[in-house]
Structure formats: C-alpha cells, structure tokens
Amino acid sequence: MDIQELLVYVIVAGAVAFLIKKFFFKKKKKGNCGDDCGCH
C-alpha cells in the first residue's frame, strides 16, 4: 500500500467518523441555534 492509498483510507475513515458524530451524537448547544441548526 503506497502513501497515497494510506492517506485515502485515513481521510475516508475521518469522513465516516464526522458523519456519525454529526448525526448520532448530540452536541450541547448554548442558547438558541439561530437560523442554522445543522439542517443543511
């Protein structure tokens, strides 16, 4: 496995982790969320 391939796997794993965190773990909000509540 070359370095480019390794980096690709790391990036893909990071993207999956980000989406899981975004949609399955609630983050504590301070006050109102205004007009953007992560709906996009």
Next chain:
Amino acid sequence: MASHTIKIALIGNPNTGKTSVFNQLTGLNQQVGNYPGITVERKVGNCRLPGNIKGAIIDLPGTYSLNASSIDENVVIELLLNRNDKDFPDVAVVVTDVENLKRNLLLFTQIKDLEIPTILVINMADRMQKKGITLDIPYLEEQLKTKIAVVSSRKGTGIDKIKDLIVDYENLSTEPCLHASTIDPDYFNRLRQAFPSQLLYKLWLVITQDVNFGISEKKELLGTSFTKTRSELKRLQQKETIKRYQFINDVLKVGQTIDTSKANDLRTRLDRVLTHKVFGYVIFFGILMLIFQSIFSWSEIPMDLIDRGFAWLGTYASEHLPQGKLTDLIAEGVIPGIGGIVIFIPQIAFLFLFISVLEESGYMSRVVFLMDKIMKRFGLSGKSVVPLISGTACAIPAIMAARNIENWRERLITILVTPFTTCSARLPVYAIIIALVIPEKAIAGIFNLQGLTLMGLYLLGFGGAILSAYLLNKVLHTRHKSFFVAEMPNYKLPLFKNVALNVVEKTKAFITGAGKIILALSIIIWFLGSHGPGERFDNARQIVAEQSKAGLMTPEQMENKVAAYQLENSYIGIIGKTIEPVIRPLGYDWKIGIAIVSSFAAREVFVGTLATIYNIGSSDESEATIKERMNAEVNPATGKKVFNLATGVSLLLFYAFAMQCISTLAITKKETNSWKWPLIQLFGMSSFAYLVSLIAYQLLR
C-alpha cells in the same frame, strides 16, 4: 396649594417625545450634567407654574419598564425607590406616545404601584387625526386612576394643562391601577407580614433587581428567605408583565378607538393597498414573481463562472498532482463535491437579499397579516404564517418558531406541515433540474419559463403545507380558535448594513453547515464508487475486453466502458442497483437512486453526489461542468437522455414533497417529545412524494 418648589420627574419610554415636553416646560432654564460616578446624562430645569409656583424638573433617561437592564434604567429605579434621595419627586409625569400607548402604559402602571402621584401625558396628539385615533379621556382617567394631559410637544399644545395638573398634584390619586401581588398571593402575603411598614411593590422591585441601589432594604432582604431563585423570579416577573398587559388591553379596548378608515397618513395609505383583499395578493405575487425571475437571471453569470472554475480545477488537479488514489480522490471526489455546493451561492445570496429587504422594509409583517386570512380557513393559526415563511430559509428554526402558538393542536399541525415549505436546501436541486429540463424561453415576452417553474415549486410547497394542514385539521378534529395579534412596524428604507450582514450570515451558514457534510459525503461516495467487492470490479478491464471486440473500439471508448463497468460493480453501484426496482417506476436509474439516498442527510447533497458519480463513471478528462455531464447522461436501456422532461418533473415533485432531511426529523422529535410525529411526517410526506412523482412520470413519459 403647595408653596415650595415642586420636584417633578419626567419619565417615559424612549422616543415618546419626553425631551420635547421637557423643553416646552423649561424653555432655556436647563442644566445638563452627569449622574455621580456614571456617564448618564442628567438634565434638570426649572419652570414657572401657575400661581407663581416654581417647579424643578428632572428629565430621567428613557426606560421601557422598572425592570432595570441598563445603567440608564437603573438611574430611574434608584430615584423612584429611594424617598431619601434629594431629587425624589413630588409628582411623576409619565410621557407616552399616542401611537404606542399599549407599550408605553406598562411603565406607567409600574410607577402607579409605587404610589407616587402620577400624571399621564399622552404626547403626539397632532397625529391622532391622521391615524384615526380617538380617546375617551374620562374613562382612561377613571381606569388608570390619574389625570391625563393630551399634548402635542411639536405644536406646543397641552403644555399648560400639564402645568395645571402639576400644581394640583396633591389631589392626584396615589392608588395603584392593579395589584401585582395577585401573581403569587402566598409569597406577597408573607412579604407583607414580614415588612408591614414597607410598600409591597417597592419590596418586590428591590428583590428582583440585580443591582444594589444602596437602599437599606436590599441588605435586609438578602438575609431573609424572601429571595427566590433567579428562574423563579424571572417567571414571576413574566407573570407580572402579562398581567399588566392584560389590564392595559382591557382599558384600551374601551378607552381608545382606532378607525383605520379615517386614517390618512402615508403608512396607512400604503397599508390599505398592501393588505387589500385583492390588490394585496396581486402585489405579493407580483413581488414573488420578480424575486424568482431575478434569482435565475442575475445569478446565471456567476454560476457559470463557478461551474467552469471547478471543472478546470478538477482537470488541473488530476493533470498536475502525482498520480495515485489521493489525487483521484481530490480530482474526482472532493473538487466536484465542493463545486456542487459553491455553485449555488449566488442564488442563495440573492434569495436572502430579497427576503432581508422585505423584512427590513416592514413589508413582511403585512404579508403575514395578509396571509392570516387564508390560513384561518385551513385550520392553521394566524401565527403559523411565521414558521411557514421562515421555512423558506430552513425548516429547523421555522419549526422552533412554532413555539409561540399557544394551542397545542395548531402548533402540532404547523410543525408537521412546515417541512413542505421550500427551504433553501431544495434550491440547488430545483435549480439544476430546471436548468436541465425546462427550456429557457420567455412567456408573454417578459416572463422566463424557468423562473416561473421555480415560483410554481415554491407555491406548490406552500400549497402542500396548507392542504396537508387542512387534512390534519380534519383528522385531529381541531376546533380551537386563537387570535392573531401582531404589531405592524413602520415602513422604512432597509439599512444596507443590516441587509448585507443578513445575506452574508445566511450564506455563510449555508456553506459551513452544508459544506462539511457534503465534503464528507463526497469523499465516502467517491470511495464507494471507486472500490468494489469481488473480481468483477478488480478485473473490469479484462472482462470488458473479453466481452467486446476490443479492436473495434477507440482507446477512449474502451476507457469509458471500463469506467462505467467499474462503477456498476462498485459498492455504490451495488447499493443503487438494489434500490433501482423501487425507483424505476418514477423514471430514476440507480445513479439517481444513490443521489436520493445520500441526500437524505441534506437535500442539496443530491447535486454534489451526481457530480461525483458522473465524474467517477467517466474517463473523460475534459473540463465538463456538472450541468453538461448530467445533460449528457444517457439511459443505456432506452438510449434516451436520463434527465428528460418526465424524469425532471418527477424529481422536482419528489423533492418538493419528500421528507428528505434527518435534522428536521430530529427537531420534530425534540419539539413533540415523541418519535410518533416525526415517523408520521417521514412516511406521510415520502409516500405522498412517491405517489405524485409516479403519476407525473407515467403521464409525461
């Protein structure tokens, strides 16, 4: 009759003309300084009253209530609570604006509760005729337990009346107009028993203010059990304010008449046209049409530039970066994915520019009022209009805005139907599909067909919301009535700074909120599209070469065939093929299926996903734009374009009605405290979307 100098405190809300009254009363006999230790202006003046009596007037800073929230307001409260202060007034003169009596009287009722002799000045009387306002002064004086001077400080009328009333201040009633202690009788009774010699409302104000007024009672009270928690005090303060407004409303209902038919100022004349039962709607739809036309025509050039820029960037990256998987990811996944969102910035910015201008100018409030008449017929509350209009930006804050609807069923219906409203996330999907399947031609010489289609989709969203509200109203048997109360702001020229800030904020939220998700999804989709299980993916070149007579194909044709074969046998291809039987009747192939599934995270992901898929599925390294690639996509089974009128209309209708947003479902769950309603929303909306798209495709194909 008083022979000493009468100390007079001039009190009022900001912008009631208090200082003009002060100037009229004192003339040039004024001294301006500062309150000790703070930079709040202290204005005092002398006036000559009838009977050769002198008056010392202090013009206190403008304040909305006796619940201090600024240093200016503290000054007022400190003075009124401290009878030992050298400036403590013999009489308080509360100045109000005849056009904002309701709001201004809140402060008046609070001062009355302090049992200080109080005169009510109703200023700006010169505007009464123009506004069609008449006042029943004897009734108001009786209910408010005071004497009233109707004044025009601009024209100098009524000033003598104030002077007469000041001289006669000892005969003014000091009885409160309402008893605030009824908001929590037990608590106030205990307070009364503990401090029998103190004024109850004064004690209450001392307890509720954060500041130390240097008043001995504050220290005394802090050592007792009468101090409640901050949240309990806030709750009681809210109850007190509601009680005061209920009283004021009841008094003004009889004591003040506003006959709008007699009003003849510019605002009223504009209101008459803009909220007219025929012209109001005609103007509103005219403005809507103008907005949607402009969104399409003005953003065409910047959108083209962005599209071409990203296509060039993708090609540049693949040609100049070292060959390998990371370069493929950047050129085929990341760049087209980001391009798929950046391209819509001009349209989003224009949409919010128009919405901000309408809000800032005061017109949006008239639209809310206008639409209220329609809403009522469909079982929605008048206040439902606010969530429905805010839904054009995003359903999340819109659903939260439904909190101000008191009736639970009306609120629930509003929450359930708000996602039908065309949110900004749908705009990218609509824009690209309209550009692909709706011809760019003019109707009646002026209207752009694409703009009209976009406007039609917005109206369809509102229509869907209203129709489903009507059905839900029947199902849920809503028979409760609520009343729509809203204050109409004055018309004003929108402030450039406010509009610009709003546009920048909304666009930024769109990019940062959606951008991160789209980037992550683009990376995953690229990975799933360029990797696959088994030998069919790994040996694609060999299989294609064996299947076709390689000698008859150019190298470019061969590369395209291999890329297409690989995509079909990749992970994403397998997912798409699995759901294809369900979506085929709607006119969608497995590639569109993948875009629909991935856009469940956020609707606008649809375009970015297709851009990524078509990039992976093509070996072509030319700078083709997203639109060009989508336009060139051909269905291998029929040999026709994938994005034709039937499929395009079917997709537009699907996105208009389907519940394609995880975050909206999450907020519905939070607001209804149950999974039942978001699930009803999901299956109800998506089934309806499927049915409508199916009918549309089958009729048009």
